Amino acid sequence: MNRAVRFHQTGGPEVLRLEEVPLPVPGPGEVLIRTRALGLNRAESMFRLGQYGTDPVFPSGVGYEAAGVVEALGDGVSGVGVGDAVSVVPAFSMTEYPVHGEAVLAPAHAVVVHPERLSFEEAASVWMQFITAYGGLVDLAGVRAGDTVLISAASSSVGLAAIQIARRAGARPVALTRTGAKRQRLLDAGADEVIATAEEDVAARVRELTSGEGARIVFDPVGGPALADLIDSAAHEATIVLYGLLDRTPTPLDVGTVLFKHLTIRGFELFEITTDDRRRAEAVGYVRDGLATGELTPTIDTVFPLERIADAHRALEAGGQVGKIVVTVPGDASV
Structure with a gap:
């Protein structure tokens, strides 16, 4: 079973569904990630509502941030290997690579081996x-x-x-x-x-x-x-x-x-930063250095299980959080 968060019409959190989808196969330059945690952002809420700069194409996936374990690599991918603990930098369109699901594809340029000191929940809370x-x-x-x-x-x-x-x-x-x-x-x-x-x-x-x-x-x-x-x-x-x-x-x-x-x-x-190779590399380097020294530390407010994805979106839109709302994905979190 491979489930993805999808919606078939714009609207409130109630339009979100967990649906079974085929296991993706990575093409050239793509990475297949078995996710362990998903980070929520206002961008996902706006996209779901139809108020984002890019319109959803139905049935639509959603999601910019995820952390998990590399399961497979497409041709031409270097810098990451099967079994690596990785997280995803938002450097793509949600209409092309929605990453809120159990097994998801991401372009290799957006996949980072995150510092070992981070949990999957923390790693899903970093890049955006x-x-x-x-x-x-x-x-x-x-x-x-x-x-x-x-x-x-x-x-x-x-x-x-x-x-x-x-x-x-x-x-x-x-x-x-x-x-x-x-x-x-x-x-x-x-x-x-x-x-x-x-x-x-x-x-x-x-x-x-x-x-x-x-x-x-x-x-x-x-x-x-x-x-x-x-x-x-x-x-x-x-x-x-x-x-x-x-x-x-x-x-x-x-x-x-x-x-x-x-x-x-x-x-x-x-x-502007993440789609420019030079500026993205500089930004990732800056953040990785700060994470390694402890000067930068993600703050997690609330954690929801994947089955409560709609509740997670409701909490996001309520605006009472201090820090990130994270969704955990079932599975063995060991790498």
């Missing part, structure tokens, strides 16, 4: 969050020691990764979260300060924390009306990296502030 944060903060914004970095949706897996990467650079991560309920957990995760956006004046608080200068980097997946506060909070010549659209409400833009502050507002998505 850390490469997204690396791309926005390091590759684009050039984060450096002394920078104040505003991190919206800071309790998300990417937000927590951004806190760690900012600290690794010697910068000052300031976590933004809607209420104070997660304040202590964010401080424990490494945030220098926490601002509850529904309870505090964001721009005034940032000015207070930076002696009036503002933040040099803003890292935001939300957009919407709250972006106005982030622009007000930005320093002269700051970089604002927008990597998501959680709030689809029209976004007001004070062009005068952008103009006279000399701000850079940059849209960014992970695939």
Whole structure:
């Protein structure tokens, strides 16, 4: 039996099904992985809802992140071998390589032998969050020691990764979260300060924390009306990296502030990094080094069994998590 997570129409988590499918056969440049854990991201939720940049083709698979054991190799694959413990870097379309299932194909360039210290659950929680944060903060914004970095949706897996990467650079991560309920957990995760956006004046608080200068980097997946506060909070010549659209409400833009502050507002998505061979290699190397030293550590909030995949999606969309939601796949986890 080989089961895959599939859906036959767009909609809520209830459209997801575990369906028996033939065991895939790896073609040239492909790797067959017997999965042990799957990582969930907002991208899967948006794809399932029909709100992603790529439309599903029915019946559709889903999933960007998985970790498991290599079961077979296609022609021309090097760098990994049968029996290796590996994880998958999102460097492909879900319409081509959906990886949420028991035995899945992935392109060889997206398969990484992960550090031995990671469990399968941790390995399935690494690449989307850390490469997204690396791309926005390091590759684009050039984060450096002394920078104040505003991190919206800071309790998300990417937000927590951004806190760690900012600290690794010697910068000052300031976590933004809607209420104070997660304040202590964010401080424990490494945030220098926490601002509850529904309870505090964001721009005034940032000015207070930076002696009036503002933040040099803003890292935001939300957009919407709250972006106005982030622009007000930005320093002269700051970089604002927008990597998501959680709030689809029209976004007001004070062009005068952008103009006279000399701000850079940059849209960014992970695939800028992962579909470029050089930038992907640099990102993977950066993350692997950080994982090996312990400076970068994935945070797992909740683990669900594969049979409860719909519940896992419901938990993701409820937004109460701090860190990653992971789905485990039955099987012997030994390598």
